Structures are given as C-alpha cells and as structure tokens.
Amino acid sequence: MPLLVMKFGGTSVADLARIKNAAGKVQREVARGYDVIVIVSAMSGKTNELVGWVEQTSALYDAREYDAVVASGENVTAGLMALTLQEMDVPARSWQGWQVPINTTSAHASARFVGIPRTNLDAKFAEGFKVAVVAGFQGLSPEGRVTTLGRGGSDTTAVAFAAAFGAVRCDIYTDVDGIYTTDPRITDKARKLDRIAFEEMLELSSLGAKVLQTRSVELAMRFKVPLRVLSSFEDTDEHSGTLVCDEDEIMESKVVSGVAYSRDEAKITLVTVEDRPGIAAAIFGPLSDAGVNVDMIVQNISEKANGGAVTDMTFSCPVNQVGRAKKAMEDAKAAGSINYHDLNVDSDVAKVSVVGIGMRSHAGVAATMFKALSQENVNIKVIATSEIKISVLIDRKYMELAVQALHDIFELEKAD
Amino acid sequence: MPLLVMKFGGTSVADLARIKNAAGKVQREVARGYDVIVIVSAMSGKTNELVGWVEQTSALYDAREYDAVVASGENVTAGLMALTLQEMDVPARSWQGWQVPINTTSAHASARFVGIPRTNLDAKFAEGFKVAVVAGFQGLSPEGRVTTLGRGGSDTTAVAFAAAFGAVRCDIYTDVDGIYTTDPRITDKARKLDRIAFEEMLELSSLGAKVLQTRSVELAMRFKVPLRVLSSFEDTDEHSGTLVCDEDEIMESKVVSGVAYSRDEAKITLVTVEDRPGIAAAIFGPLSDAGVNVDMIVQNISEKANGGAVTDMTFSCPVNQVGRAKKAMEDAKAAGSINYHDLNVDSDVAKVSVVGIGMRSHAGVAATMFKALSQENVNIKVIATSEIKISVLIDRKYMELAVQALHDIFELEKAD
Numbered sequence: 058m059p060l061l062v063m064k065f066g067g068t069s070v071a072d073l074a075r076i077k078n079a080a081g082k083v084q085r086e087v088a089r090g091y092d093v094i095v096i097v098s099a100m101s102g103k104t105n106e107l108v109g110w111v112e113q114t115s116a117l118y119d120a121r122e123y124d125a126v127v128a129s130g131e132n133v134t135a136g137l138m139a140l141t142l143q144e145m146d147v148p149a150r151s152w153q154g155w156q157v158p159i160n161t162t163s164a165h166a167s168a169r170f171v172g173i174p175r176t177n178l179d180a181k182f183a184e185g186f187k188v189a190v191v192a193g194f195q196g197l198s199p200e201g202r203v204t205t206l207g208r209g210g211s212d213t214t215a216v217a218f219a220a221a222f223g224a225v226r227c228d229i230y231t232d233v234d235g236i237y238t239t240d241p242r243i244t245d246k247a248r249k250l251d252r253i254a255f256e257e258m259l260e261l262s263s264l265g266a267k268v269l270q271t272r273s274v275e276l277a278m279r280f281k282v283p284l285r286v287l288s289s290f291e292d293t294d295e296h297s298g299t300l301v302c303d304e305d306e307i308m309e310s311k312v313v314s315g316v317a318y319s320r321d322e323a324k325i326t327l328v329t330v331e332d333r334p335g336i337a338a339a340i341f342g343p344l345s346d347a348g349v350n351v352d353m354i355v356q357n358i359s360e361k362a363n364g365g366a367v368t369d370m371t372f373s374c375p376v377n378q379v380g381r382a383k384k385a386m387e388d389a390k391a392a393g394s395i396n397y398h399d400l401n402v403d404s405d406v407a408k409v410s411v412v413g414i415g416m417r418s419h420a421g422v423a424a425t426m427f428k429a430l431s432q433e434n435v436n437i438k439v440i441a442t443s444e445i446k447i448s449v450l451i452d453r454k455y456m457e458l459a460v461q462a463l464h465d466i467f468e469l470e471k472a473d
Numbered sequence: 474m475p476l477l478v479m480k481f482g483g484t485s486v487a488d489l490a491r492i493k494n495a496a497g498k499v500q501r502e503v504a505r506g507y508d509v510i511v512i513v514s515a516m517s518g519k520t521n522e523l524v525g526w527v528e529q530t531s532a533l534y535d536a537r538e539y540d541a542v543v544a545s546g547e548n549v550t551a552g553l554m555a556l557t558l559q560e561m562d563v564p565a566r567s568w569q570g571w572q573v574p575i576n577t578t579s580a581h582a583s584a585r586f587v588g589i590p591r592t593n594l595d596a597k598f599a600e601g602f603k604v605a606v607v608a609g610f611q612g613l614s615p616e617g618r619v620t621t622l623g624r625g626g627s628d629t630t631a632v633a634f635a636a637a638f639g640a641v642r643c644d645i646y647t648d649v650d651g652i653y654t655t656d657p658r659i660t661d662k663a664r665k666l667d668r669i670a671f672e673e674m675l676e677l678s679s680l681g682a683k684v685l686q687t688r689s690v691e692l693a694m695r696f697k698v699p700l701r702v703l704s705s706f707e708d709t710d711e712h713s714g715t716l717v718c719d720e721d722e723i724m725e726s727k728v729v730s731g732v733a734y735s736r737d738e739a740k741i742t743l744v745t746v747e748d749r750p751g752i753a754a755a756i757f758g759p760l761s762d763a764g765v766n767v768d769m770i771v772q773n774i775s776e777k778a779n780g781g782a783v784t785d786m787t788f789s790c791p792v793n794q795v796g797r798a799k800k801a802m803e804d805a806k807a808a809g810s811i812n813y814h815d816l817n818v819d820s821d822v823a824k825v826s827v828v829g830i831g832m833r834s835h836a837g838v839a840a841t842m843f844k845a846l847s848q849e850n851v852n853i854k855v856i857a858t859s860e861i862k863i864s865v866l867i868d869r870k871y872m873e874l875a876v877q878a879l880h881d882i883f884e885l886e887k888a889d
Contacts (some may be wrong), residue, residue, distance in 0.1 A: 073529055107549065113489055115556045122559070125567050127551035129545040133523065136542035143538070151541050155571060202570060289705060335763040 058182070061091040062227040064193065064215035067101035068135050069230050069289035073141075079289060080141040086402065087147055087187045094178070095149075096193040096215040097138055099130025103291070120165035124195070124205045128154065131192035131211070137192045149188035150181065154195035154203065159214070161196030161204045168196055168204035170213075173221040191218065202363055209270025216273045220280035227277065227284050228298075234288035235299035236261070238469035239402055244280065244461045246470040250314065254304035257314045258284075260446045280442040302415050312415035312422060313467040316460050319408040321378040322352070322436060331400035332366035339395045340370060349378045349384040352408070353441040353448065358431060370397075371439060371451055373412050373436065376404050376438040406438060407456040410448035411463055429466040435459050474598070477507040480609065480631035483517035484706035485646050486550050489557075495646065495705060496557040501866045503563055503603045511565075512609040512631040515555055523883055536581035540611070544570065547608035547627070555606045565604035566597065568613035575630070577612030579621045584620035584666065587630075589637040591701045597646060602729045625686025635697035643693065643700050644714075649684055650704035652677070653717035654885035655732040660716025660877045662886040665837060666730065670720040673730045673876040674700075676828040676862045690717065720830050728831035728838060729883040732876050735824040736741070738768070739792040740866055743802065745814035748782040748791065755811045756786060756802070763801040766825070769857040769864065786813075787855060789866055792820050822854060823872040826864035827879055837864050845882040851875050 063086065065079045086093050098104075107127045111118050113409050134153035142149035157177060159167035160324065182426045193211030193226035196204045206213055212229060234249065236258065241247040253261075255278035261273045269288055277284045283306075287298025300306075330336060337356075344351055354372040374382055379402055389395045423440075427445055430437060437451040451459055464470070479502065480493045496713075502509050514520075523543045528536050551567035556563035573593060577584035592607050606742045609627030612620045622629055628645060635643035650665065652674065657663040671694035678687045684702055694701045699722075703714025716722075746752060754770075760767055769789040790798055795818055832838045839856075842863055846853060851874065855866040867875055880886065 073526060076530075110489060111556060112554055114492075114553055117561045118556055119559055119566075122556045122567055124550040125555075125569065126549050129548045132545045132548075133526075133542050136538040137526055137530055139541075140527060140538045143535055146530045150535075151538055151618070153541065203569070358606075429642055 058088070058092045059220050060094065060224045061086050062094045062096065062213060062215050062222070062224045062259055064096040064227065065086055065098065065138075065230045066211065066232070067104070068232045069099040070097055070099075070138065070210065071285060072102040072201060073137070074138055075289070076141050077248060080138060081146075082230065082289075082293065083142060083188060083194070084145050084147050085124065086101070087349075091225075092182050093217050094191045095138060096211055096218060097131060097134040097186055097190060098211045100134055103130040103133070107143065108249055108427060121202050122343070124165050125203045127191070128195040128203045128205055131194050135190045135192040135265050142190070144190055147188055148186045149190055150186060152189055152191045154192055155197040155201075157191065159191075159196035159205070159217075161198060163198040163200060163202075163204070165198070165202070167205055167207040168198065169206075169218050170196070171199075173217060175222060188300045197225055204221040212270045212273035214286045215279070216276045216284065218280055219282040220276065222444045224282065227282050229269065229273075229286050230289040231268060231286060232298070233286070234291055235286055236268060236301070236315075237462050239371060242456050243318075244464050246461075248470050248472070250299050250305050252256070252300045252302060253314055254307055255303055255413050256304065256415050256445055257299045257414055258445070260410070261317050266283065269301070277301065278303075290324045307414075311432060311467075311469075312414060313411045313413035313469065314415075315408045316463045316467075316469065317411050317412060318452065318456055319468060320456060321386070322373050322406050322408050322450060323378040323379045324371060324373050324403040324406050325379065325382055325386075326401045326403075327370045327395075327399075329367050330370050331396055332368040336368075336395065337365075337370075339389065342381055343389045343394075344372075344374075344386040349374050349382045349385065353439050353443070353450065355439050360374040372438065373406070373408065379404060405453045406450045407453040408448055408465065409456060409459045410446050411467065414445050416445050416447075424468060426463060429462045430459055433458055433462050435462075474508045475506065476638050476640045477502050477568060478510045478512065478631050478635040478638070478640045479646065480512040480627060481514065481554075481705060482627065482646065482648070483514040483520070484555070484648045486513055486515075487517040489553070491705070492550070492553055492557050495770060496554060496561060496563075497663045497833050498646065498705075498709065499558060499560050499604060500563050505531040507641075508598050508792045509604045509624055510634050511554060511604055511606045512627055512634060513547060513550040513568050514627045516550055516611050516731065519546040519549070530767070533727045537618050539620045539654060540581050543606070543621045544611040544621050547610050549691060551606045551608040555604075558604055558606070563604055564602045565606055565876070566602060568594070568605055568607045570608055570612040573607065573618075575607075575612035575633075575798050578613060579614040579618075579620070579674060581614070581620055582612065583623040585622075586612070586633050587615075589633060591638060604649070615671075616829055621702075628686045628689035631694060631787060632692045632698055632700065634697070635698040636692065640698065643698050645685065645689075645700060645702050646705040647702060648704070648706065649702070650707060650713070651702055652684060652717070654729075655880050659873050660735075662877075662880055664888070668716045668718060668723050670721065670723055671832050671862055673828050673830055674717045676826070676859070677731055677733050682858070683848070685717070693717065694719075698778040706738065727829060727883075727885075728835045729827045729829035729885065730831075731828050732879045732883075733826045733828060733883065734872055734876055735870060736869065737792040738789050738822050738824050738866060739795045739805065740787060740789050740818075740819040740822050741795065741798055742809075743786045743813040743815075743819045745783050746786050747812055752784075752811065753786075755805065758787075759801040760788075760790075760798055761809075762798045763788050765801065766796045769855050769866065771855050784795055789855065790820070792830070795820060819854070822866045824866055825872060825875045825879065826862050827883065828862045830861050832863075833860050841882060842879060845878045846875055849874055849878050851878075
C-alpha cells in the first residue's frame with residue numbers, strides 16, 4: 058500500500074470543527090488507496106498556555122519537566138483526530154511519541170531524531186488500520202523521558218516519518234496555499250509556485266519566508282522526501298499547493314525563483330579593528346556566546362602606513378539583539394581581546410534577497426539586481442552572496458520598493 | 474527512609490498558586506525526613522474540558538482514545554508540581570503512568586491495577602531524589618496504551634502506591650478538613666472525627682458522604698494502609714484531619730460514629746407478586762441489566778388461602794433511575810417472566826443511616842434509633858441493617874430532622 062504523510066499545524070486543528078475538516082482531507086486520501094500517517098500539532102494557543110505555566114513556575118526550569126508538560130498538547134489533538142476519523146469509519150488510532158517510539162537524543166526542548174522503528178506502526182497497518190495519528194513535536198529519550206524537538210518540530214516529525222516509512226510524499230497543511238515568488242502583502246503580482254527546489258526553499262525559509270521550518274526542509278532534502286505545502290482551509294486536490302522537491306524534478310527552472318526579505322535587521326560596524334590572525338574568532342566567538350545570530354559579515358582591509366593592517370568589520374543581526382551584541386563587544390574590548398576605534402549601529406535596515414537555482418548557470422543576476430535597485434535610487438549597504446542567493450542590506454524604508462522592483466525585473470509574475 | 478504518599482485533588486492544584494501551596498506541604502514532609510510520592514489530579518476543570526471535547530467528537534467514542542486524551546491533564550500537573558518543588562530546592566521529578574509503569578487491565582476508562590513495580594522509582598530515590606510526582610488516575614495497558622481508572626481514580630492511585638511502596642501513611646489533601654459525624658450543613662453539632670475505622674468509612678462513603686471514593690477505601694482496608702483526610706487550604710500538622718485506619722488502632726470506639734444520609738431515593742413496591750423459587754432473580758436481574766442501582770430490598774410473604782404464597786417486593790433506588798426501573802419491570806411482566814398486581818412508586822423518600830463498629834458488640838442501637846425517630850413522629854417506611862449500619866427510608870421532608878435527632882441521641886457532638 059503506498060503511504061502518505063499528512064501534517065496539520067496548530068491553526069489547522071484549532072478546534073473540533075477544524076479537526077473535522079482536516080480529518081476529511083485524510084479520509085479522501087484513504088479513499089484514494091493510501092495508508093496515511095497523520096502528524097498533528099497542539100490546538101493553537103495550547104502550547105503557549107502550557108509554556109506560560111512552566112515559565113511562571115520556574116525561571117530556570119528543568120527542560121525535562123518542560124517537555125513532559127508541553128508535549129501533552131499534541132497528545133490531546135492526536136486522540137481527538139483519531140476519534141474524528143473513527144466517526145468517519147476510517148480505521149485509525151493515535152500514537153504518542155513513546156508508543157511509536159520516536160527515539161531522540163536527550164537534548165530536552167531541542168531534541169534530535171535518533172530513529173523511528175517501523176515495527177509498531179507497520180503491525181497496525183497490517184491489521185487493517187488505515188491511519189496512524191502521531192503526536193508531533195515530541196519523542197522519547199534514551200532515559201525514557203518525554204522530549205520535544207523545539208519550534209517547528211511538528212514539520213520535522215512529519216518529514217522524519219516520511220523518510221522512515223518511505224512515504225510517496227509529505228503534505229504539510231498550513232494556513233497559506235503554497236510558496237509564493239514573494240510576500241503577496243508586498244506586491245499583488247506575487248505568484249504561487251507549482252514547484253520549488255529544496256535548496257531554494259532552504260534559502261527562502263532561513264530568509265524569513267516562514268512557511269516551512271528550515272530544519273524540516275534540510276531533512277527532506279537529505280532523504281529526498283517530496284514535500285507539498287498546501288492550505289487546510291481550501292478544497293485541495295493532487296495538484297494544489299507547492300511541491301518542494303529535488304531540482305532534477307523541476308524541468309525548466311527560472312534563473313530566479315523568489316524574492317525574500319527580512320524586515321528587522323541591524324547593521325553593526327566595528328571601526329578600525331586591528332587586522333591580525335584570529336581577529337574574526339575574537340569578535341564572533343563572544344557574539345555567539347551572547348546568543349547573537351550574526352548573519353552577513355563584511356570585512357574591508359586597508360594597509361596602514363607602518364606596514365600593519367586595519368579593517369572595518371561589519372555584520373548584521375536581528376535588531377532585537379543589538380543590545381546584547383554591543384555589550385559583548387564592549388566586554389571583549391574591556392578584556393583586551395579585541396580593539397576598535399568606534400562601534401556604529403544602524404538599526405533601520407532590512408535585508409532583501411533573490412534566490413534561484415538557475416543562478417548557478419546564469420551570469421549577470423547580481424548585475425541585474427543592482428541595476429534595478431539603482432534605478433529606484435535604493436542605496437546598497439552590504440552585499441552577501443551564495444551559490445543560489447544574493448542578499449543586500451538596504452534602508453528599511455525602501456524594503457517594499459526593492460522587493461517590488463526585483464519581482465518585476467526578474468519577471469516572477471510570469472508562469473514557469 | 475520512611476515513605477509517605479500525598480495526594481492532591483483537582484481543587485488543590487487548580488492554579489499555579491495552589492500548586493505552590495501544595496508543594497509547600499510536600500517540602501515540609503521532606504524536611505521531616507520522608508521520601509514522598511505525590512499523586513496529582515488534573516487542574517480542576519481541565520478533565521471536564523477534555524471529556525467535553527471527546528464527547529462532542531464522538532457519541533460512541535473509542536475508550537482507548539478517550540483515555541489518551543483525558544490522561545493528559547494529570548501529566549501537566551505532574552510536570553508543574555515537579556518544577557515547583559525544584560524551585561524550592563526539593564529534588565523531584567514527574568512520572569507519567571507508562572514511565573513508572575502503573576500496570577493496569579485493558580478496561581479503558583475504568584481500568585483496574587495489575588501491579589506497580591518499584592524498580593524505577595526506587596532507583597531514583599536511591600539517587601537522591603526526595604519526591605516522585607506521579608500523574609494520578611492513569612495507567613498502562615498490556616497492549617501499551619494509556620488507560621484511566623474512572624472517577625475517583627486519583628485517590629485509588631494514591632492508595633495503590635502506598636500499598637506497593639509500604640508507605641507509613643497515605644495523606645489525601647482535599648477541600649474539607651476531615652470526616653465529620655454528619656454533614657455540618659445539617660447540624661452545627663457535627664464534629665470532626667480524629668479517627669474512623671475503614672469499615673465505617675466504607676459505609677459512610679457508599680451512603681453519600683463523598684469525601685473519599687469507596688474504591689480507594691476498600692483498597693486501603695485490604696492492604697491496611699492508614700489514610701488521612703485533611704485540608705489543602707489550611708495549615709496542617711501531623712495531627713490534622715481524620716485518620717481512616719484499622720479498627721484495632723481505635724482505642725475506645727463509640728457505638729455509633731456517624732449519621733449519613735442520601736437525599737434522592739425512591740421506593741418501588743411490586744404489589745402481590747407470586748412467591749416462587751427464582752422470583753427474586755427474575756425481578757432483580759432485569760433491573761441490573763437496565764443499570765438500576767438497587768439498594769435496600771424488603772420482602773413480605775403472606776400465605777394464600779389455596780396454599781400458594783404471594784409477596785409484596787419493595788426496593789429502593791436513586792430517584793433518577795425510577796423510569797428505567799419501571800420500564801424494566803413492565804417489560805418483564807409483558808414477557809411473562811414475572812407477574813404483579815400493581816407497581817407503586819414513592820419518589821419522595823430519603824435514606825438515613827447510623828454507622829458504627831461498636832454496634833457489633835452493643836445491643837439496642839436499633840431500638841434507640843427507632844425511639845428517637847418515633848419521638849419526632851417520623852414514620853419509617855423501610856428498614857435495612859448490616860453488621861455496622863442501620864438504614865431507614867423516611868419521607869424526604871423529615872430527613873434533616875431525623876439526622877439531627879439521631880446525632881443528638883447518640884451524643885455524637887461529644888469527643889471520643
């Protein structure tokens with residue numbers, strides 16, 4: 058029997074009516090001949106309620122107890138979904154993480170998968186059960202404690218099951234109907250993509266297009282699990298949504314697939330840093346220790362008259378981490394491990410990126426991008442590139458304008 | 474290390490402040506040198522919310538899924554209680570039913586204990602953990618599914634742990650401060666008992682004094698686990714509350730310990746039933762099948778002129794089961810399995826009982842009881858007796874009067 062994994066997030070199972078709606082989608086796939094593994098999140102709001110209780114109880118809480126409390130939300134949804142399917146005459150049962158078992162590491166609140174043995178679920182499918190409803194986001198540690206996987210863990214659970222059970226596909230039902238060339242709130246020319254490559258999706262999610270968690274896309278890419286993103290709230294069929302797949306399965310990919318952005322960035326420049334071996338480590342080590350997520354890094358070296366070298370070191374981070382970053386740099390300066398003349402912060406920047414596998418074989422993408430921005434008089438503050446992505450930092454007030462201009466110049470409104 | 478079991482019901486852990494209050498009581502016992510097993514219920518209201526969702530999802534729900542959903546409430550409290558204790562520097566961890574494991578039968582929603590192996594908890598106590606916080610009301614079936622024990626299951630969990638771990642005592646924290654000679658709402662002469670025998674408590678709980686579930690008292694009696702009932706909401710010490718214990722531990726027990734009542738009873742009389750072997754089974758079999766909880770039964774035989782015998786058969790049941798009882802009798806009559814001339818229902822009766830171990834060695838208790846009722850002109854409709862209890866059915870309007878009169882005549886307001 059071909060097997061399908063279907064994942065429903067918190068808003069898709071927010072109440073009994075929505076659980077019923079989701080169950081209808083499962084029933085349809087069973088009618089098509091699939092065995093189905095359904096991965097469910099907690100009803101929306103429930104996880105936050107539980108997390109709130111834990112945090113109010115204990116500031117430095119024991120992560121093992123946090124996990125034991127928080128994982129209960131998914132167990133409730135799994136049972137209710139199984140009951141709903143049974144009401145529709147679909148043979149189903151719920152599975153909690155320890156029952157499967159979903160073996161994970163002991164890193165509570167951010168556990169990683171160790172393995173998902175197929176024995177227990179396979180036995181139930183062999184008995185005639187058509188659907189296994191699995192509580193997402195959780196697992197079992199080697200010590201026999203309940204673990205959770207951290208934010209986005211339910212998407213990752215879905216992909217892990219799809220990989221372990223050789224699913225034909227992993228369908229992620231969410232509150233949007235697919236992946237767009239850019240945010241439709243910024244330009245109504247944004248177009249839903251039928252297909253997108255894993256690598257492109259990875260760049261888009263880490264750039265702030267929050268439909269899929271980065272970690273689940275990485276896992277899907279590694280195990281070549283086709284992922285489909287589609288809406289819980291619309292009638293869907295086998296062509297709905299966006300398929301995230303191996304680039305081999307995308308016939309004629311465009312040079313650029315999408316334009317992503319990240320609004321709340323900050324640019325920090327250390328002015329006149331002595332350039333010597335180990336200086337980067339001396340700067341970025343303390344930042345990492347302070348929990349600052351450094352994104353783009355640019356370094357300009359200028360020779361000094363006396364033969365030494367100084368540099369301006371510029372990096373970007375989320376704007377709400379600026380305080381932490383400044384303190385880490387000041388502490389490192391006070392401790393004598395780095396030296397700099399000045400520390401400048403620009404908190405009013407945004408990041409805009411174009412992403413596309415096609416860039417690998419097409420020159421001139423960067424030139425086209427810079428030309429489009431220049432025509433709109435948008436000043437570029439920092440540039441960073443990867444194989445399939447070009448990102449720029451610009452003044453925040455130009456962000457929407459830049460996204461629209463780039464969407465236009467790469468003609469993303471046109472179908473593939 | 475001597476071990477104590479402490480159980481906190483739903484109102485005692487209704488919010489984080491109350492969980493903290495309960496944890497304070499646990500901390501105090503740890504300071505006294507006990508290892509403690511804490512049994513917790515779900516935060517009050519949570520179980521009803523979960524049950525409501527299940528019932529709305531499915532009228533004839535799968536009890537296995539019901540259990541998987543409903544048991545999650547206790548898991549939340551267990552984790553929060555463990556965290557609260559850790560905040561107080563008490564080494565504690567939470568245990569879900571499957572982790573202990575609490576082995577039960579597969580009778581979902583009304584499972585019974587099979588065994589509680591000590592290995593896992595003992596290992597943690599040996600490591601220096603002082604408190605094991607166990608989710609009450611739940612267990613693990615031989616098939617590896619989550620079970621629940623039915624209403625009152627958390628009290629029963631507490632007693633079962635006390636028995637399995639050889640606890641010195643099982644303290645049941647609740648919203649009353651002990652067991653009273655009668656309901657204080659009926660007479661302000663009602664007095665809290667320091668001690669009461671298991672057998673007396675059993676009669677009192679099954680007669681409607683709902684502080685402890687019958688099942689937990691039965692289990693405590695069988696394993697000779699001293700039970701203490703005391704208040705979560707007052708400062709308590711080792712003399713607080715009421716100790717429910719073996720009668721050997723009660724030095725000079727009074728003849729009568731308490732007066733119980735049950736308000737909403739009905740009396741049903743089948744008039745002129747043919748008396749023949751098997752007639753009782755022919756009547757009470759169908760009643761049992763119809764789910765009628767028959768309590769008192771009285772039969773009066775009168776010889777007929779022709780040598781046969783007829784009888785009036787009277788029984789009592791809760792007033793809300795009268796409809797079911799009548800239908801069961803009419804169906805049995807229509808089917809020819811019983812015959813009767815008339816069926817009379819009296820829906821306005823109440824049951825009043827005096828309970829006391831001392832009755833076994835004292836004659837005249839019944840006579841004293843009947844005299845007291847007669848002095849108040851209370852007509853007795855049905856009498857039933859057991860070794861340690863005398864119950865009467867009377868008109869409901871006299872119930873409070875009867876309770877007060879009996880409380881007075883047996884001088885229950887005086888201390889032991």
